[in-house]
Amino acid sequence: MVAFALPAHVADVTRPAERLNFSSRCQVLVTVLGVSAAAWGVLMAAAPLLQIRRMMARRSAQDVSVGYFVVLLPGFALWVLYGTVRADWALVVPNSIAVLVTSTTVVAARRLRHRYPGRPAAGLTSGAPRRSLSGIPGRDRPA
DSSP states (O other), X not given: OOOOXXXXXXXXXXXXXXXXXXXXXXXHHHHHHHHHHHHHHHXXXXXXXXXXHHHHHHTOOTTSOHHHHHHHHHHHHHHHHHHHHHTOHHHHHHHHHHHHHHHHHHHHHHHHHHHSTTOOOTTOOTTSOOOOSXXXXXXXXXX
């Protein structure tokens, strides 16, 4: 049988004040990380608004993958449910916003596709010259 020795700072029970201080610092770190993650999650959830703005400006949703957003929706909804069960608002708030914004994106894309069926995205009309993806003419041609 092998015996393991605990490090001195763990085994020493005579320093409860230090353990309390360490515990409270960890709790502060957990709180800061939770608030930061939730705030960034709200920004990420609102990001599809940029796509909606672009669709409305171009009056086209042809360059939008509706399937991508449809796949994301159940995931966001599951995170909302999980966060609700755990009463974890850092999960509920950003994912609720994501459900709302992603649903709006899907609805806007489908309406634009229904209103203007077959309309190519702006700049991709048959008469317009195609632009190189790299920005260098002829660079994207197959060898």
